[in-house]
Amino acid sequence: MKVVIVGAGEVGFQIASRLARENKDVVVIDADPEALKRLSENIDVQAITGSGSSPAVLETAGIRQAEIMLAVTDSDEVNLVACLMADTLAPTAKKLARLRGADFDRYHDVFKTNAPHIDTVINPEIEVVRTIERLMRVPGAVDVAEFADGRIKFVGVYIEPDSRLADVRLADLPGIIREEPPLIAALVRDDRLIIPKGQDRLRSGDLVYFASEEKNLFQHLSIFGKIVTPVKRVLIIGGGRIGYRLARRLEDQSFSCKIIEKRLARCDYLAERLDRTVVLHGDGSDQTLLVEENIQDIDLVVTLTSDEETNILASLLAKRLGVKKTITQINKFSYFPLMSTIGIEQVVSPRLSAINSILQHIRRGKVLSAVSIKGEEGEVMEALAMPTSDIVSKPLKKIAFPKGSMVVGIIRKELIIIPRGDSRIEPDDRIIIFATRQAIPGVEKILAVKLEYF
Secondary structure (H helix, E strand, O other): OEEEEEOOOHHHHHHHHHHHHOOOEEEEEEOOHHHHHHHHHHOOOEEEEOOOOOHHHHHHHOHHHOOEEEEOOOOHHHHHHHHHHHHHHOOOOEEEEEOOOHHHHHHHHHHOOOOOOOOEEEOHHHHHHHHHHHHHHOOOOOEEEEEOOOOEEEEEEEOOOOOOOOOOEHHHHHHHOOOOOOEEEEEEEOOEEEOOOOOOEOOOOOEEEEEEEHHHHHHHHHHOOOOOOOOOEEEEEOOOHHHHHHHHHHHHOOOEEEEEEOOHHHHHHHHHHOOOOEEEEOOOOOHHHHHHOOHHHOOEEEEOOOOHHHHHHHHHHHHHOOOOOEEEEOOOHHHHHHHHHHOOOOEEOHHHHHHHHHHHHHOOOOEEEEEEEOOOOEEEEEEEOOOOOOOOOOEHHHOOOOOOEEEEEEEEOOEEEOOOOOOEOOOOOEEEEEEEOOOHHHHHHHHHHHOOOO
C-alpha cells in the first residue's frame, strides 16, 4: 500500500510512524524543512519539501500510484486544495482531509459528492468532544471506546491499591466474584502493553482494558470497585472552539454548565451564542476564582485551554480543591506517559482523536472503525466477517489468529456476544478484534485477504 501524507506535523508524524512500522510505502510532503528533518531522522519514509497543494509536488510524490492521500496540515485551505489536486491527478485514490474550521461542518457530506471530492472529512475538535462525552458517560474509566453503535464498550480502568482484585489470577476471577466477569483483553503495566493469560495476576496500578456489553457495563465497573456517580454539573476551563462545542452539546443534554475564559472578547462571543451556560471571565488556574465558584460542588472539570501546561495545572488544582473527576486536554504525545504519575488519569487529545478517525480508513479489509490503545501500542478494530472467510463457522479456539490479537466481541444482528473459546463467528457478523502493534499487520492481512470479498 502506498500512502501520501500532506503535512509533517504531529498528526502526520504519528500516522507516518505507524504506517512505516507496518512496512507500508509512505511519502510525506511538507513546506517546513525542519519538520521533514525530524521526520527523516526518526522514521524510514520518503520526505519531500514543498506544498501539498502543488500538482507538481504531488506528482513527484507519486500520487498517481497512491491508494490513499491524507491531507493533515494545520491549514484547512491547503488540505482542501491538496484534495482537489489529488482528485484531478489520481481520482481512484482514497482522500482524507483534516478540516478544523466550524464553517466547513455543514459541508462535510457535500465534499463526498462534489469537488474537491473527499472520501472522509475529519474534524479533530468534533472527535475530541465525542471522546469527552464517552468519558462522562462511564464514570471511573480512563479510556472508553464504543463499537457496534455503542452497544459494546471497550473500557480502561485502574486497579486501585485496596481493590479486591489486586494480586488475583485471571483464572481465579469466576470464584471471587458472583457476577459473570468481563472479558479482559489487555493490561498496561510499567508502561508496557500485556496480553494476559489465565495465570497472569492483576496488580495494583495496572490499567485494565475489558470488553463489556452496554447493559452490563455498570455491573462490570463495580467489579473493579468503580462507583458510578452521574455527572450533572460541569465546569469547562477554556472557551475556545472545543470548549464552545462541548458547552453546546452539554446544553442540548440539559447539563448544568459553566465556562471560565481569559479573553474578554471571547467571553462576549460565548455569552451571545450560549443559552444556559454561565460564562465567567477569569483565569481557570486562579484558586481564588475556583473557590468563589464553589468548585467542590462541581462533578466534572474539563480543561480545554490552548496551553497544555495550564490545563495540567488547572486539573491538579481542581482535584486538590475537592473535584473527583477531571478531563485534561493534552497535545504533546510525549506528555502522555507522565500523566498518570502526577495524578491525571483522563486525558483527551484532538490530535489523537484525529489519528483514531484516520485509522479506520487506512486499514485493509472491511474495517468499520479503529481506535488506538495506549498511544500506538495497540489497536481495536471493528470489521465484517464475509461469508467466504475461513474464520467463520468454527470455534475461536481453533482459529490461528496472529499472536497478540484476540476477538473481544461478536455482533450478530441484534445479538451481542462477548466471546469465549467455543464461540463461533458466522457469515456477516461484525467482529471486534484487539491487537498489539506487532500483531496489526497480521490482523490486517486476515481482514484483507480473507474478508475482503465485496
